[in-house]
Amino acid sequence: MSQTFVVLDLETTGNAPRQGARIIQIGAVKVEGGKVTDRFSTFVDPFCDIPPFITELTGITDEDVSGAPAFIDVAEDLLKFMDGSGFVAHNVPFDKGFLKAQLEMEGLQFPSTVQFDTVEMSRVLLPKQESYKLSELTSSLDMEHERPHQADSDAEMTAELFLFLLHKLHHLPLITLQTLSQITKGLKSDWLALFQPLIHKKITTSHAEDDGVEVFRQLAIKKVIQKDDRKPEEVEFKTFTESNNEIFGEIGTFAKAFVSFEERPGQRQMMTEVHDAFNDHAHALIEAGTGTGKSMAYLVPSAYYAKTIKKPVVISTYTIPLQEQLLQRDLQLLSSVLPFSIKTAVLKGRGNYLDLRKFEQVMQQIDDDSYDVRLTKAQILIWLLETDYGDVEELNLSSGGKTFWLTVQSDGVSDLGKYNPWFSRCFYHRSRRNAQSADLIITNHALLLTDVVQSNALLPTYSHAVIDEAHHLEEAASNHFGVSTSYLSFGFSISRLGEGQEHSAIQKLLKVAKAQGLTLNLKGAEEALILLKEDVDELFRMIHVFALGEGNNATDVGRISYVFKSFSEQGSLWQAILECAMRIQLHGEKTLLEVTQAYTLTSEEKELTYATRATLADIQVAIAMFEEQVQSVYELLLEYDDQFVYWIEAEPKGAKNATYLYAKPIEVANQLADRFFAQKKSVVMTSATLTVNQSFSYQIDRLGLHDFGVRTSQVESPFLYEKQMKLFIPSDVPNIRGGNDELFVQDIAIKIWRIAELTQKKALVLFTSYDMLKKVYYYVKDLDESSSLNLIGQGVTSGSRTRLLKMFKQAEQAAILFGTSSFWEGIDLPGSELEYLMIVRLPFAPPNQPLNRAQIEQAKQTGKNPFTDLSLPQAVIRFKQGFGRLIRTKQDYGAVFIFDRRIKTTRYGKTFIDSLPPVPVYEGKLETLLEQHLHFREED
Template sequence: MSERFVIVDLETTGNTPTQGARIIQIGAVKVEGRKIIDRFNTFVDPACEIPPFIAELTGITAAEVKGAPAFAEVAPQLLAFMDGCAFVAHNVPFDQGFLTAQLDMEGYHWLPQVSFDTVEMSRVLFPSQDSYKLSELSGFLALNHTRPHQADSDALITAELFLSLVHKLESLPLATLQQLDKVTLRLSSDWSQLIRPVIKKKMNIHAALAETQYDMFGQLVLKRHEEKSEKQPSLSQPSFTDTMTTAFTHATDHVEDRPGQRLMMERVYKALSSEAYLLLEAGTGTGKTLGYLLPSVHVAKKTGKPVVVSTYTVALQEQLLQEDIPLLCALVDFPVEAAILKGRHHYLDVKKFERSLAYCEEDSYDVLLTKAQILVWLLETANGDRTELNLSSGGENYWLTVQSDYGDASDPRCFYQRAQMHATEADIIIVNHALLMIDTIREVPALPSVSHVIVDEAHHFADVARDHLGTSLRYVSYAFAWQRLARLLEEASGLSLQLQAQLTHMSVIQEDVDDLFRMLRAFVMETEDGRTGNTGRRSCSYAPTVQVGAMWQAIFVCAERIYTHGLKLIKVVDSVLTSLQEAQCTPATYAKIRATNEATKAVYRHTQALNTLLLTAEEGYVYWIEAEPKGAKNATYLYRKPMDVSDCLADQFFARKRSVVLTSATLTVNDSFSYYVDQLGLADFGVETLQILSPFAYETQTKLLIPSDVPDVRGKNDTLFVDDIAIKIWRIAEETNRKVLVLFTSYDMLRKVYYNVRNLNETRCLPLIGQGVTNGSPARLLKIFKHETSGILFGTNSFWEGMDLRQAGACHLVIVRLPFASPDEPFVRAQIEQAKSRGKDPFKTISLPQAVIRFKQGFGRLIRSTADNGAVFVFDRRIVTTKYGATFIQSLPSVPVLEGKLEALLEMICNEGEE
């Protein structure tokens, strides 16, 4: 291959040349000998209009391309510039495909023999990056990207990115390169053209001998694991008062001496030391995290036993370890050891991964890409934690086949065992609620024996308990499990005639699985009880063993057939594999047996879930089905959840701990903790309660504004409400010149309002970011929002809590509807019916408390520091027109509440801003 590369970027009027899209700018950079040697840049007259959004995105106007050469004039020069070079682009399918099509129109038949896609290369060589957009990668590599979305600038940055990728590739150890050469053969880029010369060079100079910073595991290369020195006991333990005094003496700009935080520290320490149970609501700004970490580490040092800190999400676990623990370490005069422990499925099983590399011939593109990513990632990861990887959806499915399970964990290179060992040596073990519940209900605990627990974000604890005491099954996972077992059985069929005989049965079962989930979806779509919830899925409840009707009878018979025949097949396969494993066999055969055995266990777990969900019934559980109305004919999900988890939590969790502190910014309704005392089963534990108010001056920092000219949200004319609030949201952003976060309770309404506001935004002067409309995760959308100088962010679900608007700049908050859970959701319906059957008012005991807690969470998004200020607009007039509306307002901090027409409210807050 030539050592010459041409890096090309195109700006175009659209995506499809056959539909009239044309090139408006070409940027090309030539690289030779790992250096940029030449450039080719030109505007192109497209002989058609440039759409406004393209002009906005690129900054290229009709005036700039007027008088530029036509593509017919540019084509010969460009072809000459690219001659003899490998083709490189950031998203080759687009640039190469578009260029090929437009050259064809001019009579040129061009197709590069060798090409490299820097998106694909970045995914492999930078496997932990959050995003593979050119702007994000240039920031990661500190490249000066001056004019994004202009071809000359993008081509230059892509060239520099390509050189960085080549340099990274050349730095990889020999064994990794040899494995990469195998798995990248069927990827889009011509990887072998880059890899093989490097392999040859490294073999000639015996480079492998010098690669001492790595460990070897079979044919894999791993980052060298440095054993931690043994935990040293503290020579002397200061009093807790002295620990607090030292902490505030060392305080920096990030830590303030706040009365509420001191009180929290004292009460948490008292609860942990006296083996008490404590429910503690700490208002926003209290400094809650340090408020429980400082007493926890002191108790851990004093007792010599770790304290477990549990939070809601994996992201919050990482935040605790990466941000809060280092801050704690800087405040105390003794060493602090902290460790994260996650569910076993988060960790890579290196043995499984190595075995999977022997099977590449039938792998999909996504699986091959993921294997390549993991090969590079193993050189960098100390934890083997899946959350470090940026995987595609196909990669997520592949991960299921190589994640750690309940197999042998005796190898010290086992990432899960390593994490457990680290946890046993720590003062603070950071887990999430899911793992805490798994540890509670499993016979073999995942955590070391601990008696003191802090539960942060405790308002989610009962819901997580319901999830993990319940059962779920979706078509995609179950079908994938059977497909994987079928493939492995086919590969292993040469080892045994009995295995070969199971393939026919396997095919029949797979057809039954497809038929079952198609019937389940049809049942949901056709039943009169089906409802469409806020997620857009249609759902209906069912009673597994007493449901009637011809369709349900067919479902029951099909599920019974799958369960019976599936267990027989699993039993035969398991027996054959056991006998084969006991016989003498080659390493390759042993690898096939182990892989098939793991797949069999996965099918068994899914099949038992099917039995639990469709063939048996248990009192106290609610069962329901969800289906995607616009999805595949078998896009169906089955769920089972316990109605009440209070007894289980009381008996299996709280009764087994000496002290538990549960804390959150939202644990009270109307200043009462009774809702969560009942939900969590704490009534018999003499639980103490403490409410610490926020230190923020809400009276001056914010106002609760309720427009009087908003249509009734409960009205029959949904279009009227959507049209009206779209205009009002636009006016808030336009008139106040501030960013606006809008919180919805349904994706459907969010989308409708988003597109209405976009129509008002004709000049595209205001950036609009919509969850589920704009590409990206909620965290990614929030990051974009923070970097904008103005704009509107439309969010639902995850944006009601956990999303910190700090550093987002001046903002206003709009709450579209009071966040009552939809009565159309099966679990909510079941809760309501249960409350009625017990003689309780379901609205007062279920619906209202849940909505108030969520409303408080949404309100808390706005004021996150003493410097923040802004208004909270509520478009749901029930907050002032109903008796229960007062409960929402009374549950908030003391804040001015103003009602009036929107324009009057806007005039008032704008005039205040001028003052």
């Protein structure tokens, strides 16, 4: 490509040049013929002080820019450098906007040229990246970024990234380039300037397309290559018991598969227990200590058993990271360990998969697309060249992209089966076909439970299962058996069905009928839908007002919550809410009746074309989605089941209808017992945290396992906790008086800062509330006057959980990660990545959390002790999860500090310590503990 580009980056004193912000450094790189040919770099004197946070971010000080040229003195040279070139930046709106504004202040003009935003280009061409921040992009692409947030280094990296993206663009199939040239109009970058020469070259010269890509119905997708990686089967298949020595011996398959193999007695014990439970058709609870190697401990006997009975064994996980670990690491290890071949398949909920038929259809409608929709369509076009699974979890979508996904995700209602030309290539059906012939099926708790309640099974018939992360099974079941709705979800269903939009279900229905020569009168449905939309707006506004007036409990994300019993609430406002809900039922039923009758009439024709079938299928989805929302409002407001808890959540600072309705079963033990455990021959449940004070009774009670003679077993961790860890309980921590005790917050901040400053190591601080986390974070930030500590706070530092963890891993020593909720588990930070863990409060669930409060009330009514039978066990399991973040390998060393005095001052406090592995516990003033601890480290 012969074009010339200038890649530019600016460092500035702020974001708004019209309000006094100024450029302090310019970095520019010229790219020609696929390589860097020239550079321009200079500091700029802004003639004002550089704010401390800018110095902290960039490393640029007032001394660096003192004596540097003024902007006017370098502006002409910069414009000369840019002359005749396309403009490239990582976030064009900022760099171009700032430079243009400062040039205009000096009476100069930004050149008229094409522009390319490498953030947007990366989103499109690298749709699976976790982050599009420059430093994280270049790191994931193995580019050496020496000085992030310095203009010359950032420009160099952006140029390298731009060249990488151009190279990828060159290798796209012609049909993909042609389609992209249509849908990228209206994006920030001038994509057409890149596409046109490439399209022309591919059309006018002979070129071979990638063998790994096929073009079908004007879409280029990754070709499915059927691999036969099965090993030659032995003449005689040996059972798990017969193969023990072949697996575990000194020259066994385990020793060969692992570079530094070390036999773990606990792992071997767990394998035998899983095998025995399967063979004996027994349910089992197995608590496997950290480091046991539990994934392989259940995968090996599962594979043997599946092979023996020639039926699949289902493996269910709760979190995506564990599912990814199984796919990327453990299943490959399993293959190298087993003396026979094994077929595995991954199956998720249908909405995770892209429906190629729907995507083909929406690609023909681009005129009215928003920026987010165009961007998402472009992302999916590139992703189709790379994906084997069509799983949305591979994609990094914007919030608008996630909404768009709802229109192209797979679903059972619109499945055309044999009438769908995409059927053989359908991602969902491909996954199901793989699962039908698999020995091991990897799925998640949500799909497992969906399969339990649906008559048309999603999973192939199975009788044996392993549930990993089993401490989440109750929560997953509660979520699954619950009902919810919101203004946004109801509004989305209304817009899909009607509201006069060109692509709505009603308009499509009228077009299909007209093409068939039918006359439909849907005026009644359209009028009813208009009235219903008004009622939905009013309903959620009234519920919002009601919740803010009655509710006084704040959720983790800052919403106000209120538990209600629909027919027990008093006042004219609630009566108006119920009347409005009844009107919604009336207008909803009228709409559904007319639209369903019209749908039935138009779908009766025997010789329907593919296009008509596809349109009718989409109409059916819109009807089903709308019906589900109408039914949800009925169940939530006009019905009452005393086995459920009902509540409202409202955004106090959000829109007047930013309201959510929920209902969940108070307990799921009976449903799990009757609909799951009674239907399966053997279910093995495992986790590192199933016991409370060495007893499984809490899990047996909550999961409904009393009548099944469930086997229980604890497999000890191979770690030497008494040598690898110490547990410290400072005695000079004030007792907390209420959730917002300022004295407690200040004292904790001082202690966290003192530990981090003295140790200069990485620490994780776990909280039970966002509010306290933020307060402590800012106190520690104030104490850290020299900015020697790298502070990363959930909800304070921008980014997802994954991004915060990545920042923490990449940080130098003396970093503190402040986390709550999800940070208590699923984090693997071995060695120097984490050496100190601080638990601010014992993790009791908030008593005002709706489901928890309902469970407490039910426990009282059934004669149980709500604290000892419910609240305490929940907190202990959570505590053990947090505790387990520290020691991850036999080489790890660490210290845990607990700042909640209740662990020593209450009778129940002993339960927390007794539930842990044997670890030395020390109590005393913090300074004394630190002195003992550091002395202890020196002895080591």
